[in-house]
Amino acid sequence: MASNATEENASENENKSEPTPSSSQNENNEPNNPNFECNICLDTAKEAVVSMCGHLFCWPCLSRWLETRPNRSACPVCKAGISRDKVIPLYGRGSGDQTDPRDKTPPRPQGQRSEPENNGMFPGLDMGGGWHVSFGIGAFPFMFFANNVAGFGQAPAPGSPQAAQEQFLSKVFLWVALIFIFWLFIA
Amino acid sequence: MASQNVDPTRVNPNTRKQRDKSELLSGGLHSVTQRLQQDLMTLMCSGEKYVSGFPDGDNLFHWKATITGAEGTAYEGLEYKLEIEFPDRYPFAAPKVKFLTPCYHPNVDNLGTICLDILKDKWSALMDVRTVLLSIHLLLSEPNNKDPLNAEAAQMWQNKTEYAAMVQRKHREHAAKTE
Numbered sequence A: 001m002a003s004n005a006t007e008e009n010a011s012e013n014e015n016k017s018e019p020t021p022s023s024s025q026n027e028n029n030e031p032n033n034p035n036f037e038c039n040i041c042l043d044t045a046k047e048a049v050v051s052m053c054g055h056l057f058c059w060p061c062l063s064r065w066l067e068t069r070p071n072r073s074a075c076p077v078c079k080a081g082i083s084r085d086k087v088i089p090l091y092g093r094g095s096g097d098q099t100d101p102r103d104k105t106p107p108r109p110q111g112q113r114s115e116p117e118n119n120g121m122f123p124g125l126d127m128g129g130g131w132h133v134s135f136g137i138g139a140f141p142f143m144f145f146a147n148n149v150a151g152f153g154q155a156p157a158p159g160s161p162q163a164a165q166e167q168f169l170s171k172v173f174l175w176v177a178l179i180f181i182f183w184l185f186i187a
Numbered sequence B: 001m002a003s004q005n006v007d008p009t010r011v012n013p014n015t016r017k018q019r020d021k022s023e024l025l026s027g028g029l030h031s032v033t034q035r036l037q038q039d040l041m042t043l044m045c046s047g048e049k050y051v052s053g054f055p056d057g058d059n060l061f062h063w064k065a066t067i068t069g070a071e072g073t074a075y076e077g078l079e080y081k082l083e084i085e086f087p088d089r090y091p092f093a094a095p096k097v098k099f100l101t102p103c104y105h106p107n108v109d110n111l112g113t114i115c116l117d118i119l120k121d122k123w124s125a126l127m128d129v130r131t132v133l134l135s136i137h138l139l140l141s142e143p144n145n146k147d148p149l150n151a152e153a154a155q156m157w158q159n160k161t162e163y164a165a166m167v168q169r170k171h172r173e174h175a176a177k178t179e
Helices: A002-013 A021-029 A059-068 A161-186 B013-046 B129-141 B151-156 B160-178
Strands: A048-051 A056-058 A087-089 A132-139 A142-150 B051-055 B062-068 B079-085 B096-099
Touching: A048 A059, A056 A059, A059 A087, B013 B051, B013 B129, B051 B129, B062 B129, B079 B129, B151 B160
Parallel strands: none
Antiparallel strands: A048 A056, A048 A087, A132 A142, B051 B062, B062 B079, B079 B096
């Protein structure tokens, strides 16, 4: 065992052009492990990405599948919605030795790091950083909803076009709601 | 002698075409071939009782397949030959499957064309030859009578005995013709 470990350590520093005896032995012990096969080419996933629904693909395979049907992209396995932004690349150990797959075309999407979710008592009313109010008015036959009204120009992710759009929409809805209340008082 | 006067820097269009083809083979078609070999392996190893298939000659993109009707259906014991044509974009595009043996079925026309959603818009890159053949095998006993290619068969489906007799007769007629 000890000799095996030193061999592995040594091989880490070496150029990995040839498999070491220990690693080839491991491969023989687990021939064609189907758990890590791409769902499209049925081969071991290369430049692997995993969808939100948990299905593994080669990035070249998946991107080609998404290209074939740009208007309605569905996971080939479970038909769940899937898109370039909704897959996570998988980086295994030793993948750093290879050339960056994102340099190739089509590029593999970047890993995303989302902020931990806020488990506050009132999910709509968050007084943490920048106040955050959510309210709705319902009146027959009209129904207005003003949601996620971010105050003082503080958006969830500043700078991104989505945040700006969200902010604009919430302001529009706020004004519509206010005008509606005003009209109710007058009438 | 004339060939010596040709500008050596000019690329011969023929050699360029050849190079393009070899690039295509190494990149695109190579992976399709690999995938088709995988499909063949899966089909052979699965030991399916009712379906079988094998490449027709050296061309891996053209297969011949056989489907046998399941017990308890109108197609019981009947063997149907099919032809599968794989596009260069396989598995991103569906293969073209056709009945070679005439098949009396609501969703098969008299040219052997099959109307099946997974061979058209519901195709998924996940599917392989085995799943396609199993789907067609299942289609035999579970036709979609709402959108038939063969309206007569769709109407007759209600009358099980008449339908089974018709299927058997059509199959026998074809067998007699080929002999």
